[in-house]
Amino acid sequence: MRKNVFIYTYGCQMNVHDSEKMIGVLSEGGYTAVGSPGEADLIIFNTCAIRAKAEQKFFSQLGRIKSLKNKNKNLKIAVAGCVAQETKRGIFKRAPYVDLVFGPQNIGALNTLLEQNKHLFVEENPDLAENEFSTARDSSLRAWVSVMYGCNNFCSYCIVPYTRGKEISRPSSSVLAEIRDLHGRGYKEVTLLGQNVNSYRSDMNFPGLLRQIGAIGIDRVRFMTSHPRDMSPELVEAIAELPNVCEHMHLPLQSGSDRIxxxxxxxxxxxxxxxxxxxxxxxxxxxxxxxxxxxxxxxxTEADYQLTLDAIRDIEYDGLFAFMYSKREGTSAYSLDNQLSEPEKTERLNNLLKIQEEITERKNSLLDGTVIEVLIEGLAENDAAFLSGRSRTNKVVILPDGGERSGEIVNVGITRTRMHSLEGIRTDRKITRSSS
Ligand code: SF4
Structure with a gap:
């Protein structure tokens, strides 16, 4: 008998991709993904522990869903992801109506786990990197591909090494086989995922892996996340030389103060x-x-903060993700003195974002009049007469619908720039060299 599953996904791209894997694995166990929790026989919370807010959001959603168990006696509730790995059996204490708690390393065993007892918690899985997942992907153009799991860095504020475990790289043969298959099925873009892709190590390093992927011929290759310490000259050369590796680097700085x-x-x-x-x-x-x-x-201090502002003015990021520090139990920064108050952090964040907005707008305005390559993704959100796509530098580009298909790669002359998107028209003119 077929059953329905609904997944709440919180947090980063790893979780988004893990949810795709869960749906893929569950569909082999007779489940169909549905659009609302009310229709489901299984509800999974794929959680994020990186900030206290994300965790609170999950727990309040979990509380709201409890009443669905009275309506459907067979309903199972599972908690996955980083809060599951961090809180472990503590989740059952807080929410006894939860049936299963499993960490990010046990997605492959999901169907078996669901057949077992109530209140099951599953520990780390040493075979993770060897696992092959059936994946139900959200897009038929752009795909996430895990290249490694976990993190060995132990940045003092970060819970991830405790929730996702030690770094394990997937064998290159398995990564390459997945990308060959995606290319064969018409995918145009892959984003290689790992907490710290630059420290990928199997029978080759990360630049070596990029070269092998480049040879497959998929149009666009992206990767995230990179750690500045591990970004080698060899990686820069691979990006410079490989035509399919996109001209975009996400490189977290975190602070402009060496002391911090x-x-x-x-x-x-x-x-x-x-x-x-x-x-x-x-x-x-x-x-x-x-x-x-x-x-x-x-x-x-104020002086440290000013150094961060100076750094973002000097660097001129195309875009910036800025967050307030969130105290996470179990990390080494948890017990540090001099925690800042919420209003202080909020003021610093808002001020920084305002400075960055001006920079983003100015950087985008430099693209006015240039010609860039755009991968068409589909209709624009707010106006069906327009299409939306992305530049190689990962900027959203809006253009009039001239009958182009999703997945087509076209040249677009930019006619207007905004903070969050660019606008333009299709053109036969050549790509402007050294444009985004
Ligand atoms: S490298 Fe990233 S995931 Fe790893 S500990 Fe540092 S912030 Fe966390």
């Missing part, structure tokens, strides 16, 4: 970081650089 970077256990200084992006910009003209910043790390 040291407390964060990041393993680089601001000038190391500057050197890396100088080389990137020199070797890959037009590359877009995005980053992450955490404001309000314990003990961050």
């Amino acid at each position: 970077l040291h407390l964060m256990n990041r393993g680089y200084t601001l000038s190391d970081y500057h050197r890396k992006i100088d080389i990137l910009r020199e070797r890959v003209p037009g590359i877009a650089i995005t980053g992450d910043i955490i404001v309000g790390f314990p003990g961050e």
